[in-house]
Amino acid sequence: MRILVVEDDEVAAEYVRKGLMEAGHVVDRASDGELGLEMAKVADYDALILDRMLPKRDGLSLLGALREDGDSTPVLILSALGEVDQKVEGLRAGGDDYLAKPYSFTELLARVEAIGRRSDPTAAVTKLKAGDMEMDLLARTVKRGDQKIFLQPREFRLLECLMRHAGRVVTRTMLLEKVWDYHFDPQTNVIDVHVSRLRAKIDKNFETPMLHTVRGAGYRLQA
């Protein structure tokens, strides 16, 4: 993906840039809001990583100008203001996701890849497919091979989230946000318990496991 990072902190920007490049993305960087808006308008990016507090023009104002222009480039907002209401504000201004500082790079990577233009996890599809697994969103049924898999509603949503991001890392925090709509980090391994139950249902009777644990990051569904 081609990603624009708008961040005034030199060190933070460099780490994000380096990390994203190592993950195989092309990265540009703007150090203030005006420059960021300019670059976003001129070039066609797959995703924007936008700091909220920027010199010259703040992140939300940049985002507003961009959206007014009819530009729908996916935007991940970064902010030191980690409160939920700030997040709501950011999303209302047209952001696609919101990540509070401090964040771990894996979290940032997972999220930016999740919103990136090339994948559209919210696309209005009725069927999801990953490897030999098929999910019918209307009938609420899951099949692996020709075997039907029966899931609880929450397990269904968990698998749906993983399938929409198939092949990419989904962090525990992302799961908690997207499947349960919680915006805090539990102290216990509560997500792992749910994932292992799901795993027991979708992987147990099959040769190749699909649901993988990614060390220090989260989970990935891969055929």
Add this chain to the structure above:
Amino acid sequence: MFAPIKRLFKNTVFRLSMIAAGLFVLSSLTVLGYIYYATVRAETVEVDKFLEQELDEIEKIYLEKGVEYTTQILLNRMRPGHLYIFSHKGQYISNIESKPIFKGGEPVEGKPFAFTYKVVASSEPLVTEEIRARGRTRFIGDEGGFIFTAREVEIIMDTSERVRRALFVSMLMAMTLGLLSGVYVSSRFARRIGAFNKLATDIRSGKLDKRASRTETGDELDVLAEHLNDMLDHIDKMMMAMRYAGDSIAHDLRSPLTRLRTRLENAGSDVKDEAAREALFQASDDAGELLKTFDAVLRIARLETGERREMLVGLDPTPILEDLAELYEPSCEDAGLEFSLKIEGKHKIYGDRGLLSQAVSNLVENAIKYTPKGSAITVRLRKLRNGRSEISVTDTGPGIPPEQRNRVKERFVRLEESRTAPGSGLGLSLVDAVADLHRAQFELTAGSSGDDRDNPGLRAAINFPRFKRR
């Protein structure tokens, strides 16, 4: 009904005012006693003196002029209220119907004494009246003769009775007034002392913004209140400074820590050596834990400012608890804990789903962490008798000793027994801050299995103010 009286007697001021009232009664008793003596008794003494003088006079007449003359004189002097008996050689003259003066049939010479006699007030129908009098006897001559003279003292006795009654009534009044003023003064004082005690309790339970109220009379209690408030302001300022220092440290360390973590993570994914890789990831996780702690501190600090209070909306906590139950039930099952959710009645409170979820989640996670296998965890939503809604998380684990229950709500406080378990000691502080934001009470008590000494259990309850449309 004796409890309030007992409490009253425990009150220092009440006891002091009772002593004061007692002394007051005693001194007025002395004064009144003197008044009684100076009026009523003096009259009686006056009568007695007169009786003696008259006896002297009659004796003189008897000695000088003889029996006949004396008889004449006495007959002249006799009239209602002026009583005489003259006895000479077994012969009497008298104007008293009854003769109460004879003790055992014989007259006794000596001091003046009081007696009553009867007079006929009306003859048809016959009504007699008892009349009080004082009299004195003196023997004269050698043949057992005597003179007795007496004066009716009805008026004096009436006055004396009235004065005595007045004394008794005024004594009662003094005592009642003393008691009442004692109760009044002491309850007034007790109220003010009570306010101080409530302040101390409030401060101890973390309401540091509470201050002692003043009456503007400038009395010593006002001075005490002023000193106390100065002291509390000072403590508050120090705590604020400390907290601010802590918060700004947390804030300032976030950026370098984030970088540290990113660096470690990047390094970890670059390194080929498995052991070094593991160590770097571990270090990155540790940095992550630190960040989480700082985040929690800052979150609590922001909650404590109360600015999110305006964002609370009227909601039913039921689905919030159902979602949480759904989230934690599998964890409990895996940990060998029996989980149950009890929803009783319909509820509506002002709340924030996210914050409430986090608070209850902290309580449930605590219960999971500190409760041994085989215990039970119950999340319950119920209506209290006063109409407030209460969310509680009860476990049957080892619980928290009563003296520690308030302390564990403070930041970074962890009990000795739990030091080995992971956690930052901020979980309950956050619950406390969330409860405070909701103007709810957060309480820790023993669980329902309070009779089991080893595992009294813990009951963490948040009770919310009644819903009022804004």
